[in-house]
Amino acid sequence: MARKQIAAANWKMNLTYQQAQSLLDELFAHKIELSQDQYIALGVPFPYLSLAVDKVKNLDHVGIAAQNCYTQKSGAYTGETSAEMIASLGVQYVILGHSERREYFLESNQMLTEKINIALANGLTPIFCCGEALSIREANAHNEYVGQQLQESLFHLSADELKKIVIAYEPIWAIGTGKTATAEQAQEMHAHLRKVLADQYGLEVASQIPILYGGSVKGSNAKEIFGQPDVDGGLVGGASLKADEFLQVIAGLK
Ligand code: 13P
Numbered sequence: 001m002a003r004k005q006i007a008a009a010n011w012k013m014n015l016t017y018q019q020a021q022s023l024l025d026e027l028f029a030h031k032i033e034l035s036q037d038q039y040i041a042l043g044v045p046f047p048y049l050s051l052a053v054d055k056v057k058n059l060d061h062v063g064i065a066a067q068n069c070y071t072q073k074s075g076a077y078t079g080e081t082s083a084e085m086i087a088s089l090g091v092q093y094v095i096l097g098h099s100e101r102r103e104y105f106l107e108s109n110q111m112l113t114e115k116i117n118i119a120l121a122n123g124l125t126p127i128f129c130c131g132e133a134l135s136i137r138e139a140n141a142h143n144e145y146v147g148q149q150l151q152e153s154l155f156h157l158s159a160d161e162l163k164k165i166v167i168a169y170e171p172i173w174a175i176g177t178g179k180t181a182t183a184e185q186a187q188e189m190h191a192h193l194r195k196v197l198a199d200q201y202g203l204e205v206a207s208q209i210p211i212l213y214g215g216s217v218k219g220s221n222a223k224e225i226f227g228q229p230d231v232d233g234g235l236v237g238g239a240s241l242k243a244d245e246f247l248q249v250i251a252g253l254k
Contacts, residue, residue, distance in 0.1 A: 004210045005226070006166060006233040007250040008041040008127060009240030010067065010095060020048045024055040026243035034061045038253050039233075041065045041093045041127065042240075046081055053090040063092035065127060068101060071114035083115075083122040094119045095235070097153065098129045099172045109152035116153060120161055127166045127235065128153065129214070130193075134173035142171075146189065147196045159205045162197070167211045168235040169193060174215025176237060183224045183231075186213045190230035219248025226252045 015023065024042075034040070043065035044052045056062040070080035086094060096119065097112045107115075112128070119126045130149040132142040146169065154162060169189055174181050181189075190211045198206035213225055214235035225231055233253055239245045 002037045003208060003232055004039055004166075005037050005253045006039045006041055006210055006212055007222075007246075007253055008043060008065065008093075008095075008166075008168070008212060008233065008235045009246060010043040010065075010098070010214070010235055010237050011045060011240060012067070012100070012237055013045060014241055015045070015048075017048060017051070020044060020051065023241065023243055024052060027246065028055065028059065028062075029243075032062075032247070032250060034250075034253075039063065040250060043067050043093070043095050043127075043235075049086065049089050049091055057090070063125075064090075065093035065095055066091055066124075067095045067098070069094050069096070069115060069119055069124070071111060071118060073118065083118045083124055087122040087124055092125055093127055093166070094124045095127045095129065095168075097149075099131055099170060099175060109149055112153040113156055116157070116165070120157075120164060125164055125166060127168050127212070129168045129170055129235070131170040131172055131175075131215075137171065137173065142189065143192045146193065150193060150196055151200075155200055159201050162201055163205060163208055165209060167193065167209060168214050169211060170214035170235060176216070178216050180216040180221055180225070181213070183228050186225055186231055187228035190228065194230055217249060219245045219252070222249040222252025223254075226254055 040062045052064045066086045069083040096115045101107045132145045136145050210232040212233045212235045217234040217236045218239040
């Protein structure tokens with residue numbers, strides 16, 4: 001079977017409830033044509049998860065993602081949201097380790113192992129984010145740095161567990177800046193990450209893991225980026241907040 005292709009949205013902390021309703025209605029006003037291996041995942045804010053699950057419940061290949069979950073199962077953690085709560089709503093995915101969470105909420109590779117574990121234990125598909133800052137790329141240390149993020153957060157998993165993970169490579173210098181990695185830069189990193197996975201788990205496993213690109217993806221550049229052999233779709237911020245733009249991104253899946 002061919003590898004999954006995923007157009008994933010990350011709404012981040014945007015939109016009111018009413019705006020979220022309108023965006024979902026606009027997105028699904030017409031049937032979206034998806035081939036057998038193509039999927040859509042919508043990362044919406046926590047308060048809108050139920051709404052979003054309900055809106056897509058009759059749509060094949062469309063799932064909802066939370067943007068985070070806590071490391072612990074339950075208990076006295078005021079303000080946190082557990083993987084079990086998220087899964088109990090019918091949510092399929094959880095975005096973990098986004099660079100904004102690493103930067104503002106000090107999420108470490110180690111903490112992310114716990115989030116990955118609890119997400120998997122609750123049947124959620126983690127969309128594990130990785131990516132380097134500009135200074136690291138300028139020092140030509142990006143391959144090693146991002147490889148290490150995978151190693152430290154994922155390599156405790158068995159091969160069967162790893163096969164449930166989606167990876168999103170998001171170079172920090174390309175997020176929200178309008179400056180995308182070139183298709184070649186994306187392909188080079190994605191091929192590197194697949195090799196890192198293959199060295200640990202074998203080619204057969206590595207070839208099944210979707211690796212998405214994120215960072216200023218929009219309707220006009222999606223097709224070229226997603227067309228690279230090791231790029232299996234995208235994780236899209238700003239351009240996922242407008243229905244017509246995100247529909248164009250979806251149409252860019254190969
Ligand atoms: P932009 O698409 O707005 O650059 O954001 C990318 C991102 O961070 C998705 O998680």
